[in-house]
Amino acid sequence: MDIKCTDRELFLFKKIATASQELGVASYLIGGFVRDKIIGRPTKDADIVCLGDGIELAHAVANRFNPVPTVAFFKTFGTAQIKLSDLEVEFVGARKESYSRDSRKPEVAPGSLEDDQNRRDFTINALAISLNRENYGTLIDPFNGLGDIEAKIIQTPLAPDQTFSDDPLRMMRAIRFATQLNFTIAEATFTSICNNAQRIKIVSQERITDELNKIMLSPKPSLGWDLLYKSGLLQIIFPQMVDLQGAEYIDGMGHKDNFYHTLQVIDNVAEHSNDLWLRWAALLHDIGKPPTKRFEEGHGWTFHGHEVVGGRMVPKIFSRLKLPMNEKMRFVQKLVELHLRPISLTKENITDSAIRRLLFDAGEDIEALMILCKADITSKNKYKVRRFLQNYELVAARLEQVEESDRIRNWQPPITGEIIMQTFGLTPGKQVGIIKDAIREAILDGVIANNYEAAHAYMVEQAAALNLKPLQ
Structure with missing residues (x-):
């Protein structure tokens, strides 16, 4: 297998191989680095597993550099890390794991390379490359991870029920990898996620939210949120999102499915911005619709004040998900509260006063707000979408004109x-x-x-x- 590494990486791996030989231990490059190199995905982390003491190997490798880099090591876990200018390398001894039913923290014991590969979450993460003299550079792939990379499939090395019951966070990781890589989760693996969804309750909220953020930063976040919903995980970890799902009809009058509308809005934002918190604003922009939904005779479905109710919900959601309760939360809250304002400005005869007020209220976040508002146009009617976008261009021009003349953004009145x-x-x-x-x-x-x-x-x-x- 031809894996393209940089000269710097090859230089490092030769040093690891030499240090391993001198210590008399076998060592292997394993996991995400191997996967990403095969895929052609940028990576700055490399994991080395050895049949011996990982901390000792890390120190031996560090001593082959001048100046000697710092070795951060954790005796309790038997791991060590060296940070180089362009790569972080983690060393650990090969191990086997066993789990109790009520914890995702394993009992660990020294093991073989086979044991270490067996404990990996997915076949694409169980790939290893030998750094040993007798077979240096050989790909060791006991679960056909290479074939799964070529087929773009996520599946577990061992029985999925065992994998997900042992460590339920792996269910979130399966969905995250599928989203990041645009892979498909194997049918048996996804069925197991559905069957084991309740096990996610033993995982800390911080770890769950870390996976949610990685899904949010993916090229097409909707893939992950849809899988979370279909697996039953979303109902457990974020029920307010599930409340958006579905369209209800009375007297032939219905409303759009606000869950799938929201997913489209996130994807639209993702096409124009990598800002994690703008993507969270997109996710939460209509979160106030379920509690404000009403049916009015002769008129249809309404969601009056959903932006105000949604804004009030944001701090509680951030607190529950253990997202930062700081200016990031306030940014999301502001955009949720303001996301309907620019729409009202697309009508004729809008005064400069209304433009000034929006500039004053949005401040430095006006560009982010406009990205969100344009992303909120998800109609299947291409003419309607084009007309709305043209109206937004007129609003943007008016905003620029008023800002140029009045300098009202982030403005404070001249009398204090x-x-x-x-x-x-x-x-x-x-x-x-x-x-x-x-x-x-x-x-x-x-x-x-x-x-x-x-x-x-x-x-x-x-x-x-x-x-x-x-x-x-």
């Missing part, structure tokens, strides 16, 4: 609360807020110019209505 308090001898309180809000609204509505002089005069006028006079 401190100025108001100093001018009228006030302490923080309701009156200060009333005047400050009035100035902001007047500028956004175009009643006064966006400068200090106009704002100061308007401040005095508004204060007079509250029976306030400037200090002398």
Whole structure:
């Protein structure tokens, strides 16, 4: 098998081979690095398994470099890692594993290469290349992983029920690999995922969410979310998403399937942005539709206020999924709350005031919001899609024009609360807020110019209505 490695990688593997020979241990390049090299996928991680002490081998390899790189090692797990400029190499002794029913943490014992390959999650990850003198460079493929790569199939080396019961996270990994690589999960393997879905409950939320994020960053995230739904995993790990599924009809009037609409929106966003959090905003943009769904006689289905309800749901969802409760969450929440605003601006006779308000509310996230809004157009009617996109281009032009003239993005009114308090001898309180809000609204509505002089005069006028006079 011809696997194309760089000169730097070949240089490293020769050093590992020489160090292994001197220690009298057999060593093998194994797992993801081998898989990705065969596929032609970029990789910066290499795993070395040896029939001996992985930590000792790591130190022996490090000592063959000048300067000697740091060896990070973990005695409890028997692993060690060397970070080079373009590659991270992990060393571990070959092992066999056994699991208890209520934990995905295995009991580990030293083992053979065969034992180590048996414990791998999928055939495509069980490939090994010998670094030993007698058969250096030989591909060792006991489960026909190479054939599965050529056929683009994900399946387990051993019986799938055993593989997924031992470590249920492998069910998420199967779907993640299928999504990243655009592979198909073998029928028996997918049936086993469906049968073992409840086992995912013993896996920590952090590990589950890590897999979700990798699915989200895939070229076509919808593949993974659809598999999660069809396997029954999604109903357990993220039931609010499942609530979007299905279309209901009354008196012949129905609504679109908001689950599959959402998946299309994520894919549309993925075509234009690699931003993980913009993709999460796409996933959650309609999450408020199920609790706001109503049927109105003579009118049909409505989802009034779903953007507001969805915005309120975002922090709870982020907390449950152990996603970051910081500016990333606030970014997603903002886009969920604002995702209908640009649509209203596609109508005729939209005022500059409405444009200013959107610029003010979206701030630096206006471009991300517009990507999301364009992605939200998923009609099968090509004429309708083209018309909506043309309308959005007009909105984008208006946004640019108003921003150029008013500089309203990330804008703060020229009169601050401190100025108001100093001018009228006030302490923080309701009156200060009333005047400050009035100035902001007047500028956004175009009643006064966006400068200090106009704002100061308007401040005095508004204060007079509250029976306030400037200090002398």
